[in-house]
Amino acid sequence: MDLQIPVVDLNDLRSVNDERRQRAGEALRVAFSQYGLAYIQNHGVSREDVLALYEQFMDVLRRPQAEKATWGGPDIWYQRGWTPPNTEQAVVAGGQPDFKECYFAAPVPLDKRCRSYWPQIYNDNVWPDSADSYRDAYLGLGRTVHGVGMDLLRGCALALGMRVDTLTSRCEGGAHVTRLLRYLALSEGQLNTGVLWGEEHTDFNLLTLLPGGVFYKHGEQTGDRPADFSGLKLRTRPTPEHPDGQLVSGVPPKGCMVAQVGQQLEVLSGGRFLATPHGIHAPGELGWERTSFAHFVHLNGMQTVAPLGPFRDADSIYAPPVLAGTYAMKTLVDIGLAPPSTMDQFGYRQYDRLAQIREDD
């Protein structure tokens, strides 16, 4: 492969030295416009802390199913607490759910006004009983990774030739969420049948940060990985030579984390940056599981998802603005976390009402 995905040094981005900041901004511009992803070094997130959190996560998941079902649930569209296996599906998956269970928590304070419109998306966190150290480690890492995301968004603004706070100011109070994911061990009958841990998709938020997953073998955390083509795969931007893009392993250079572009950033940049398709391939061997950590940076729900001023071309394919919270609602319906009746809140139920009246006549 001829891929040269840039490594962005966060110390450069945070520097008071203009030249260093410009250098990092240029690396981000190339990364997000040509590839849709960047490798981030000097991010300040301890690998040991991430691995320790995965162990606490796996411990919590060993609790009884009935207890786990009380952590969040369908009433809040699984936006906090536990998402059971066979719940979420990618839009292109044709009804085939991802083979995973997850946990969602919001590590930074949320906008109260947004909560009145999107109570599920702006819900309080929920935690298992007697799991204070899990909660504290989760929120602590979530906040650190969120800080990395804010620095990267300042870099993105620089890379797009805009005021440094153009993107971060639109994110204040947004429903930023940290998600822990466990991809489940396949049964013998599922091996090599095309079952995916996670179907390919693009994220609907602004920016996703991935400090790095780890494989488990027969329940034990291991630095090892299955021999075959499994784990996170990211697809780069299509080019004339590679019209379908190129698949890149989600394993970054040592010590780096992966940052990838979500749909909201693609729209805001008028397509200068492109949302990164990614999927999780399951291994062809028994006994393997995988945990990962993803932090999703979102626009504040009241912000519009529409190209920013300089990118508002007359022929833009991203023309109609939509509120970010509403954009999220629709996506959560599309991926099976919110019920289809959610869309009735837009007033379309009038059609059903009229049909019912005419039937009754």
Ligand SMILES: [Fe+2]
């Ligand atoms: Fe994703």
